[in-house]
Amino acid sequence: MPPVTIASLYRHGVRQLLVHCNGKREGDWPCRHQAALPIERFSSDECLREIEQRCRCTACGWRRADLRPDYSRQQAIWRRVDNAAVTFFDVHLRQNLGASRR
């Protein structure tokens, strides 16, 4: 499969990415933390895979995020929580790639 870039998602009307955490919390409970990331946060040539690998859950600290484009018509509802949601997931920016934190 060719890499899905932010630019191509944008052309398809996607305005945000949904992130689900596949990590585990204490006691082996699934984390299930989720957030919506506004697509404007990323540059148009970045691909979904790359971003996915850079997502780290701020709830459990795992880097097992499942990232998918939001094709739903519910985006207007999510949009209201955008500002709060971006703080739920710590997405490393491109220039920080390779620099490990914690």
Ligand SMILES: [Zn+2]
């Ligand atoms: Zn988590």
